[in-house]
Amino acid sequence: MTEAASRDGLTLEDVEVRVAGATLLGPVSLSVEPGTVVAVLGANGAGKSTLMHAIVGTAAVARGRIWLGPAEISDWPVEHRARHGIGWSPEGRRLFPGLTVEETLDVAAPGNKGERARRIDAMLERFPVLAEKRHETAWRLSGGQQQMLAIARAVIADPSVVLLDEPSLGLAPVVRDQVFAAARGLADAGAAVLLAEQDTARALAVADRVVVLARGRLVLDWPTQVAVGNPDFEQALMGA
Numbered sequence: 001m002t003e004a005a006s007r008d009g010l011t012l013e014d015v016e017v018r019v020a021g022a023t024l025l026g027p028v029s030l031s032v033e034p035g036t037v038v039a040v041l042g043a044n045g046a047g048k049s050t051l052m053h054a055i056v057g058t059a060a061v062a063r064g065r066i067w068l069g070p071a072e073i074s075d076w077p078v079e080h081r082a083r084h085g086i087g088w089s090p091e092g093r094r095l096f097p098g099l100t101v102e103e104t105l106d107v108a109a110p111g112n113k114g115e116r117a118r119r120i121d122a123m124l125e126r127f128p129v130l131a132e133k134r135h136e137t138a139w140r141l142s143g144g145q146q147q148m149l150a151i152a153r154a155v156i157a158d159p160s161v162v163l164l165d166e167p168s169l170g171l172a173p174v175v176r177d178q179v180f181a182a183a184r185g186l187a188d189a190g191a192a193v194l195l196a197e198q199d200t201a202r203a204l205a206v207a208d209r210v211v212v213l214a215r216g217r218l219v220l221d222w223p224t225q226v227a228v229g230n231p232d233f234e235q236a237l238m239g240a
Contacts, residue, residue, distance in 0.1 A: 007034040008069025008085055008160040009192045010055065015064035017054050017216075025050040025216045027064060032161065032192040037183060039207035039224070040196040041237060047216035048196035049091055052165045055194070056088045057081050068161065083110075087159030091166040091196075093150040097139035101130050101149055104138060108153045123152040127182070144175030151182055161192045168199050180206045200237065204228055212236045 009032055016026030025047045032038045040048050053059035055066060057078040066074045073081055095104060105123055109116040124131040127148045133141060147167055155162055164183055168176040176199060184206040187193045197203040204210060210227045212220040220236040227233040
């Protein structure tokens with residue numbers, strides 16, 4: 001059995017999120033298989049971040065179901081989802097500015113002191129740019145280094161599903177390439193990666209499938225190889 005096959009995927013069935021009677025998202029149905037990247041595209045306000053919040057548990061699902069492998073997690077609290085395999089790198093990174101790289105990873109890592117140390121070393125090996133900044137506080141890191149730290153924090157517990165919300169926002173082009181390479185690397189290591197992005201070209205370069213949201217509704221869900229160069233995809237994206 002491959003590493004991807006041994007992990008849990010993510011499935012959403014007719015998920016809706018409502019606030020004060022207004023539907024912000026849905027109904028949305030999609031799946032993310034282990035070992036793949038699914039890119040979620042759409043303009044600001046399309047519902048990409050709301051989708052992420054529904055999955056991680058910080059937005060209540062008014063209707064529909066969310067599954068992590070065979071387990072329905074629709075009503076699970078945030079911490080329970082995290083412990084059972086949902087890793088989240090939120091938009092804006094949301095790091096603690098006064099904590100060092102090592103302290104940030106230590107807080108997120110599970111296990112005893114020895115296990116946490118092993119996981120921290122593994123993250124620093126996976127993200128070499130952080131190794132040389134191990135004892136620097138988060139506020140002194142560059143934007144790209146902060147984003148790598150946010151991703152490392154999200155995956156240090158080895159989650160089955162990784163949610164990356166606008167990871168390239170505000171970064172220089174060369175650093176964006178590194179972030180997208182990291183996303184692809186997570187999937188190649190077996191994770192199911194859901195990537196919400198506005199950088200369409202780079203997202204398509206690493207994604208296996210692409211979905212397009214418009215005004216909270218899913219308007220397209222295609223394999224990337226079908227979407228690239230397809231006028232219907234371009235029209236859906238422009239409409240979004």
